[in-house]
Amino acid sequence: MSQPAPVTPSFPYKLVATDLDGTLLRSDDTVSDRTRRALTAATAAGAAHIIVTGRAVPWTRHILDDLGYEGIAVCGQGAQVYHAGEHRLLTSVTLDRQLAGLALAKIEAEIGPLALAASRDGIDGEVLVGPGYAVQDGPLPATPFTDVADLWSAPLNKVYVQHPGLGDDALAEVARQVAGDLVGVTMAGEGIVELLPLGLSKATGLSLAARRLGAKAADTIAFGDMPNDIPMFAWAAHGVAMSNAHEALRAVADEVTTSNETDGIAVVLERLLGTGPSGV
Numbered sequence: 001m002s003q004p005a006p007v008t009p010s011f012p013y014k015l016v017a018t019d020l021d022g023t024l025l026r027s028d029d030t031v032s033d034r035t036r037r038a039l040t041a042a043t044a045a046g047a048a049h050i051i052v053t054g055r056a057v058p059w060t061r062h063i064l065d066d067l068g069y070e071g072i073a074v075c076g077q078g079a080q081v082y083h084a085g086e087h088r089l090l091t092s093v094t095l096d097r098q099l100a101g102l103a104l105a106k107i108e109a110e111i112g113p114l115a116l117a118a119s120r121d122g123i124d125g126e127v128l129v130g131p132g133y134a135v136q137d138g139p140l141p142a143t144p145f146t147d148v149a150d151l152w153s154a155p156l157n158k159v160y161v162q163h164p165g166l167g168d169d170a171l172a173e174v175a176r177q178v179a180g181d182l183v184g185v186t187m188a189g190e191g192i193v194e195l196l197p198l199g200l201s202k203a204t205g206l207s208l209a210a211r212r213l214g215a216k217a218a219d220t221i222a223f224g225d226m227p228n229d230i231p232m233f234a235w236a237a238h239g240v241a242m243s244n245a246h247e248a249l250r251a252v253a254d255e256v257t258t259s260n261e262t263d264g265i266a267v268v269l270e271r272l273l274g275t276g277p278s279g280v
Helices: 033-044 061-067 097-111 148-152 168-179 202-213 227-235 247-252 264-273
Strands: 015-018 048-052 072-075 080-083 088-092 115-120 127-129 156-162 184-189 192-196 220-224 238-241
Touching (some): 015 033, 015 202, 048 202, 097 168, 115 148, 148 156, 220 227, 238 264
Parallel strands (some): 220 238
Antiparallel strands (some): 115 127
16 A cells, blocks of 8 residues: 655745844854754745845845755845745845935034945945944955045945944934934944935835745745834734844834754744754
């Protein structure tokens, strides 16, 4: 007598969207075996996994390669849709440099000089870092500049701003109040306040990528940890904040899972798949 065919676990979503830093990645920039197994099980059950990160492609590509990730990724806060397997940009949105310069002038008129950095457009776009801008420790490449004119000499995806006296939330709020009609403003992590093309967000890029994958917002579960994930949660059917998430994201999440250090993504996926901690 023939053996019954193995049963594939059911899964209620067609798309699993995960942020990188503070969400999919642990503090050492690795993904746990348990989380890998849970994502593999979700894809075996018919879902696609898509990474949605604030990092531009040059600061994301090496991580995707290390993970063996070959699908579509949304990078640069939604500005870039990137095919990791083919190492090519599918779409890219740039910042209007004239508007960005005006926005910076208005912010500095309100609160004084800012330390600046910027992400240049393209698959190999440099990250420019100006005097006084604190770059987080790590292997990510950056190119110093001293003349602000260098900032505007080539197309940009975004500008990073820091203030010597204001915290991230306060700086982002001031930027929105005085320049929110010129640029988008988001806070993506500690020391990372960004000026973006107006109307751009992770939801913008995710919706474009989902269309390519044949998925809709109603088919999507999203995981994140920072205020820049709020638009993605608003777009997706179900938003899951990590326990280490910023309070603004936790406030709008449909649920809160455990931290990125303790397999928060896997905890939710295993529950939805009806599998145990072992991922089987």
